[in-house]
Amino acid sequence: MMAERPALVVRNLEVSFLTVDGEVQAVRDVSFEVGRGEIVGLVGESGSGKSATALAIMGLLPVVSSRVRGSAMVSGVDMLALSPRQLARVRGRDMGMIFQEPMSALDPLFRIGDQIAETVRAHQRVSRRAAAARAVEILGEVGIPDAASRSRAYPHQLSGGMRQRVMIAMALVSEPAVLIADEPTTALDVTVQAQILGLLRRLSRDHGTAVVLITHDLGVVAETCSRIHVMYSGEIVEACGVDEALLAPEHPYTSALIQCIPRAGRHRQPLHSIPRRRGSSPDVRPSGCRFLPRCAHAAEICKAPQPLLDLGDRAVRCVRHDQLALPGAVERVPQ
Numbered sequence: 001m002m003a004e005r006p007a008l009v010v011r012n013l014e015v016s017f018l019t020v021d022g023e024v025q026a027v028r029d030v031s032f033e034v035g036r037g038e039i040v041g042l043v044g045e046s047g048s049g050k051s052a053t054a055l056a057i058m059g060l061l062p063v064v065s066s067r068v069r070g071s072a073m074v075s076g077v078d079m080l081a082l083s084p085r086q087l088a089r090v091r092g093r094d095m096g097m098i099f100q101e102p103m104s105a106l107d108p109l110f111r112i113g114d115q116i117a118e119t120v121r122a123h124q125r126v127s128r129r130a131a132a133a134r135a136v137e138i139l140g141e142v143g144i145p146d147a148a149s150r151s152r153a154y155p156h157q158l159s160g161g162m163r164q165r166v167m168i169a170m171a172l173v174s175e176p177a178v179l180i181a182d183e184p185t186t187a188l189d190v191t192v193q194a195q196i197l198g199l200l201r202r203l204s205r206d207h208g209t210a211v212v213l214i215t216h217d218l219g220v221v222a223e224t225c226s227r228i229h230v231m232y233s234g235e236i237v238e239a240c241g242v243d244e245a246l247l248a249p250e251h252p253y254t255s256a257l258i259q260c261i262p263r264a265g266r267h268r269q270p271l272h273s274i275p276r277r278r279g280s281s282p283d284v285r286p287s288g289c290r291f292l293p294r295c296a297h298a299a300e301i302c303k304a305p306q307p308l309l310d311l312g313d314r315a316v317r318c319v320r321h322d323q324l325a326l327p328g329a330v331e332r333v334p335q
């Protein structure tokens, strides 16, 4: 039997921005794939190129000030090769995206039910009445209580958690093959965060949606994803199963991120507690390993460019990975 084709296949993605100081590379050589019904995490601190990756795949980067190379196949079609017009048709139908701040995607002047119904009618030939009914149905599915009357609410009348549910409903109403969620729970408190992550898991499982979950928080990944890609300074530095990453990280940056996961009886360590040597900034990229200025294990050999090493079931961008015994999580973070 032929193996099922992954819903999303990203290959050699490169993104750069044209700024007054010249071309700035934000994403380099990023490749990953996501299967039907799978949730894959893209993790890294602020500025590591996660959003640029997502926006490039969605075709949402400004055409004049950015440059994108590589391919992003969704159901066999390369999103990066489409014209803006073709992309507009595909976006929302074949792939959806949700953001940290739902208000950026919702129109404050329109009732949420009408906004969802409009999305339905943009991609399907259905009557107004059928679209409105579909809006109420999906609002119920994402856990909005009393969906029929809530569908008449305006965005500002809902809590942050409810607004995030509305955005998920809007992204999923056309049953896209791929959903990209960029820090979807960062603005929410932990209880609501857990509910939203549970909702994403259930929707992905029930509808077979391939989800890319972008976060700076490895705890979120531990709760939600099967596989993980750790990004640092625009590059993937480690790619593997979530359990492997948490219990036995091979890259010093992954290990450092794990030490930032909050645990019972311990306060969350801020990400910046990973040491950054004076004068080093993520924008100043060393020609060798990009993590070198912050790495506790750096050696002379690290000054050479670091390829992503294929170790079979995982990949790591560190020449010293097999000489290091890096600490992981003490125990599996509970699901």
Ligand SMILES: Nc1ncnc2c1ncn2[C@@H]1O[C@H](COP(=O)(O)OP(=O)(O)O)[C@@H](O)[C@H]1O
Pocket (backbone or CB within 6 Å): 017, 018, 019, 024, 025, 026, 044, 045, 046, 047, 048, 049, 050, 051, 052, 053, 283
């Ligand atoms: N519109 C832009 N113009 C210039 N540089 C940008 C732009 N957007 C992002 N960048 C730069 O690209 C890099 C990656 O940014 P981003 O993808 O937003 O990171 P993340 O989402 O991981 O926090 C950063 O160095 C950021 O400063």
Ligand code: SF4
Pocket (backbone or CB within 6 Å): 251, 252, 253, 289, 290, 291, 292, 295, 296, 297, 298, 299, 302, 306, 317, 318, 319, 320, 321
């Ligand atoms: S290549 Fe060297 S500097 Fe880079 S992460 Fe590995 S040990 Fe650290």
Ligand SMILES: [Mg+2]
Pocket (backbone or CB within 6 Å): 050, 051, 052, 182
């Ligand atoms: Mg971002």
